[in-house]
Amino acid sequence: MVEENENNSAEFMDAKKEMDKLVYESLKDQEIKPNAVFAKLSELTKAFPLTKGIVNWSRKNSLWPMQFGLACCAVELMDFGAARIDAERKGYLLFRGTPRQCDVMIVAGWVTKSMVPEVKRLYEQMSKPRYVVAFGECATCGGPWWESYNIIKGIDEVLPVDVFVAGCPPRPENLFAALMKLQKKVGGSIED
């Protein structure tokens, strides 16, 4: 009986693998052939290497930031979207309410330990390719709260950051410069 039980557990372990395999195979049958309309952009660039430039160009000119503010820097983030700076003129469309429509996450403000899981979850919900801008001192290195017991010292401990913006808080123009730098990176003219 004991042996059987062991066998059962082993089978159960295998069952998960088998299930994955089955799912994978069933998907394999339904795989969509490269199609000009419904293909993933990565497949398109693989099939036609010449389109890579077009894809990068279109990506870099429609960076959609997420409406995600944590603390003081969020006020400057909103100023960035408001009338004086007018982020939309460069293609950073009005801040989106859902992470699934966004390309850029601007972490504005200090990140507490209780907020880390939420920030991570929002990042994981964004569609690839996704970029992170650490906006302000608190998101860069902890800022004035670096001695506090409830703050993580920089969002780069949790997420991969593309651009850091210095200042407490940075001026909205500074964020503009950061996003233009990010555009260059997305467009391929800067290597990481």
Added chain:
Amino acid sequence: MSIVRINVGPVHPSTHGVIRLVVDVDGDTVVNIEPHIGMLHRGVEKLAETRMYMQIPPYTEKLDYMAPMSYDEAYVATVEAAMNITVSERAQYVRVILLELQRIASHLLSVGFFCNDLGQMFTGFMWAFKDRDIILDLLQEAAGSRMFYVNMRLGGLREDLPADFEDHVLQTMNYMEKRIPEYVNYLEKNPVFIERTKGVGVLTREDAKQLGVTGPVLRASGVNYDVRRNNPYYVYSKLQFTPKVLQEGDNFARYKVRMLEIQESIRLIRSAIKLLPEGDAKGLPIKLRSPNPVNRISIVNRELPRGECMMYLVADPQKPYRLSIRSPNFINLAAINHLAKGGRFADLFSTLGSLDLVMGCVDR
């Protein structure tokens, strides 16, 4: 019908800060609201115990990031009370001018966010930010920075006002006076705005007293209380300040009180500039050793844009033993369950916007 539990947040839709609300609804009617706070907690009071006196203003400023100058002043006034330092007369006038400018900027923001809370009325939001930027330019001229100033020193300010500052302020006040009727025209003739604010989230006079709410929320419920009049500091009694009080206690009254306070602030700034005496507004420069405090315990209360703030300081030589802050936002947040219970779920955000919370101040 069974009760459904809905989670709102932790990222608040209009980014007053990070708050999580657990809302129980019966159909579309709110039965109970449980606010979960602490998402922005960073231990300001504890950090203050490890810093010297004039190292703390950058921390207290970041409590209420919509009106940093007010908290800056509230903390420095507490230290001045502990050290028995008197503020020169010119510095008192200059502080009143800067505080009232900050109040206008803060109230404009609150009106703009309120429009945003009511469902993407983005015109109000854009207007508010545009006008706030003009005020911030003035503050930048006086203090050297856009949002966080650290401009107050013991017994005065970091620097006296720059040349031509008074003219710039008067010009801006003329401009603001023209703008206010435009806001009023746009918002108070808007049927959507009226529908979603009038008669929603009513707080009666008795309940307001019981809940201990402060600031515009209290004054919108018909209680005539303002620290600037009841316990006047600096030169507010000379400027003949009168609080703005409305009786209705609904969301519209809370918005209207802020609009009236902007007009009152414009009047205060004008008369303060008219009476501005000659002299020196400079305070003590920040040095390694500050003067030692004389009083062990000092308590100071101030009327911030969001309500009455109280600072309690137990002083040790060179650094505080304990700094405790009575935050107006924390107490106003406590009223949300009372206000939104029994209303529609969609009106919850209208009510939350009218309270004008800053979560950085709630969590501390």
